[in-house]
Amino acid sequence: MAIRFRGPLYIIGVLLLPLAAAMVVAAAVDFHANNPDWKAFIYSAAITIFAGAALMLTTRGGPIELGTREAFVLTTMSWTVISIFAALPFLLSDAQLHMADAIFESVSGLTTTGSTVLTGLDTRPPGILLWRALLQWIGGIGIIVMAIALLPFLRIGGMQLFQTESSERSEKVLPRAADIAIASGRIYASLTVFCAVAYLAAGMSPFDAVCHALTTLSTGGFSTSDASMAKFSPVAHWFAIIFMVAAGLPFVRYIQALRGDPAPLWRDPQVRLFLRFAALVIVLVSLEHWWEFGGSPERALREVAFSVVSVMTTTGFINSDYNAWGGFSQVLFLMLTFFGACSGSTSGGIKMFRFHIMGRAFSNRVSLLIYPHAIRPFTYGGRTVSEEDINSVLAFWATYVATVAAVAIALAAFGLDFETAVTGAATAVSNVGPGLGPIIGPVGHFAGLPDSTKWVLALAMLLGRLELFTVLVLLLPRFWRD
């Protein structure tokens, strides 16, 4: 059967409308600030609404049926199309980015990566700064919904383990995935409000507080300052650490907790592994950092905890230049770039549940060497993990590393040096934000890179955000055969 594009196109049309609404919000802010950019946002909104309405009108009629293949097409196509429309304000506003920069910034926003080509942020008009923050916040919603309602059913990289969660009696949260998505969205919005209030209390301006709250809960990492969070107070850093961790936990667990059952949150193997691993790394690196650089213990702990949590949750905020902490930190932060936090959150990377499964699979594999017939099945979150599930996770990991390698080779072929190419590839596929080295490191930015590499990086961010296989399946000739 031919792929029915009507459904995906209609849904993309619908999705363009909230994007246009966000443009109107940015326009209002710039209008209020007497900044001429408000027109750029209104033009962008008009184009986006027109396109969305046109898509909806030309594809309406009859119920929408989404099969597996339509779901794959919808996923990649919606992120691509929305990224293109989201780039309009960067093209039309005073920022006057050219095409490669505009698309890079928009993709970096929607995928909640946080790499930026915009400099001089501190003196930019509020509209464009809010727009970047809104992009990440909207992207974050999209990721949570996708991770809860779509990817488990598409069986992406072992995510089938989260498939029946909502229908299992013991784990019953809400009857349907759509309801879970809506409830998650509410929690996401509420946490964003709490975060903004906390930042305000920590001395940030209302505008900075809102923008950073939007990019904290989405683990995005865009800032309103070239200095990122280093511009703000230590108290703000501690709040950021708390809310970045909160944003890295599975949102489904919050729903259960709000319904009076917080136990699943603490019992969740992803949450336990993430918190334990992050705590271990933070303690070790803080001690090393304090021993090497001295200063107050609070500062060492804060700088390390902030940086580790920022990279592990794939947020990408900076409060100190960990690139300058020496070779050990550089290698460690490159590794941390791959980890990610929990599935079902806005964080990118390989994610904790896959490391959990890989650890168990490794231990099984080693046991099998001595006891060839002693297959020891294990469970994950109450569900038996099949050889097939393990295979999915291992194939995801292999494909992940291969993708980073391929992106690094492409970046180097377009002229980037060794460290920039390798860490740029890792940070893009994992949707973290900063890389290492003098160019794209914590105190650098992506503005000076050749355009060709920006296209490669934008593609890498989308690939990573959509968990690779969602995009790669489209390259299969058989996918398109009737």
Add this chain to the structure above:
Amino acid sequence: MAIRFRGPLYIIGVLLLPLAAAMVVAAAVDFHANNPDWKAFIYSAAITIFAGAALMLTTRGGPIELGTREAFVLTTMSWTVISIFAALPFLLSDAQLHMADAIFESVSGLTTTGSTVLTGLDTRPPGILLWRALLQWIGGIGIIVMAIALLPFLRIGGMQLFQTESSERSEKVLPRAADIAIASGRIYASLTVFCAVAYLAAGMSPFDAVCHALTTLSTGGFSTSDASMAKFSPVAHWFAIIFMVAAGLPFVRYIQALRGDPAPLWRDPQVRLFLRFAALVIVLVSLEHWWEFGGSPERALREVAFSVVSVMTTTGFINSDYNAWGGFSQVLFLMLTFFGACSGSTSGGIKMFRFHIMGRAFSNRVSLLIYPHAIRPFTYGGRTVSEEDINSVLAFWATYVATVAAVAIALAAFGLDFETAVTGAATAVSNVGPGLGPIIGPVGHFAGLPDSTKWVLALAMLLGRLELFTVLVLLLPRFWRD
């Protein structure tokens, strides 16, 4: 049942005797050259013979029974013990290495890695140079025997796919693994002689020709000059390319070819993938190299082909400084470090058959996303690949990358910079030899590294050489339980 150490210890005793014989050969060369080091080799040989004889005498009596666990103990223990005795000449001779350097050099030799802490090679006495070459040659024999007779039966990282090869009717080579090992050893020795003659014809001195032939066929890469093969003629480089490729092919296929059936050699999926992939990389990089640096096409092709083959077969000879070719080459050569050539040869790394299986598994996995019930079994070398086999290979790959990451973190923790730590870890685990960057790159060496990192690197070389799982299984508490 308790692990019976008697068998492994007896066999290690036996294995020490040829090592002592090699020491006597080096002694004879130094005696002939009127170099006082001959005494160091004789002392070393005496200690080694004494230890070997003592081991044999104290463990003799009754037939030797090797179960699976004894085979694992034997493998790791024999490589470790032999490395320690092989370090004696480095400690006792004029080279006067201290413990960390001596063990590093001996492990680098026996694992056919080729990283070196010895400098000023061009003026060193012949005994120590020959000793290094002999170590690699002996190590090479050990690897081929291990890969044919042992690892497939221990089911290491998917090597069970080569398990029944010798007993399958269509692939019948020789009745027993031991016979295959002996026949492979003969071919290995013959190819070494051919290689030495070729080097001699290319203008190398008889001593250089022999030493380099020993380290070519073992894909080891120790040289008699600080400049490595750059010291010799272009013709020698071409011969080296041919013999490095020959050393990277599965030796079992040579046996079949010699028996009048060369078809399996060309039909072997490992051979095809290796030759095609190497050719593709060589053509692309040669063109890029010629376009960027100019010069004669022969020179561009020779430098690139030599470097690519040297790294892919994990030999590690140098004929030009590819570290200076720019970011693209650096990233590419880091990736190539992981590949390795064919299983059943002396090359290290992940090896071609695993990439083959991973490629098929990936393609299957992507297909499964659209057709969830359409499992498409595939064969490898005439044998059906089970989910279990795929799982072994993927787990090997995941463990490989995790091991390199862990080694890189350890190296960086002991003070190495980012590039040296990452590429040093990769080159050690893959048994290649040179890393990247100014310290351990193609024109550098490992002499100046802190001792702590040399121990880490020596461990990494052994881990990689023994295909990780052979060693890691010993860390399992259950392994040691009766």
